[in-house]
Amino acid sequence: MAFRLSERSIRRLAGVHPRLVALVKEAAALTPVDFMVTEGLRTADRQAALVRAGASRTRNSRHLTGHAVDVAALVDGQVRWDWPLYPRIAAAFKAAAARQGTPIVWGGDWPRLRDGPHFELDRKAFP
Numbered sequence: 001m002a003f004r005l006s007e008r009s010i011r012r013l014a015g016v017h018p019r020l021v022a023l024v025k026e027a028a029a030l031t032p033v034d035f036m037v038t039e040g041l042r043t044a045d046r047q048a049a050l051v052r053a054g055a056s057r058t059r060n061s062r063h064l065t066g067h068a069v070d071v072a073a074l075v076d077g078q079v080r081w082d083w084p085l086y087p088r089i090a091a092a093f094k095a096a097a098a099r100q101g102t103p104i105v106w107g108g109d110w111p112r113l114r115d116g117p118h119f120e121l122d123r124k125a126f127p
């Protein structure tokens, strides 16, 4: 059951690091739960607005440099935020990361303010 990224998702990967783009594409082929890309590269203004709104805790987001993407789970073409869907998507990202030798961090593994939709290239390998 391989999914394909929509044209809209592919457009939202503009400006994202090519290693992360490759990962998202392979994750889409591997995941048991379909997903769309909701955000990739982010402007400093938008990041500041997210921090003010409490939706982000850092002004040093990996989205600012194209090292992070956010996804939304799709079930039958509808966006779903049910938590159990996200570890399944993350498993596909982690499998793709292992295959491509691209270290990533999943926001769902953060001990505080876990962020299931968020994936970023590991700062240790991609400063």
Ligand SMILES: [Zn+2]
Binding pocket: 063, 068, 069, 070, 117, 118, 119
């Ligand atoms: Zn994010």
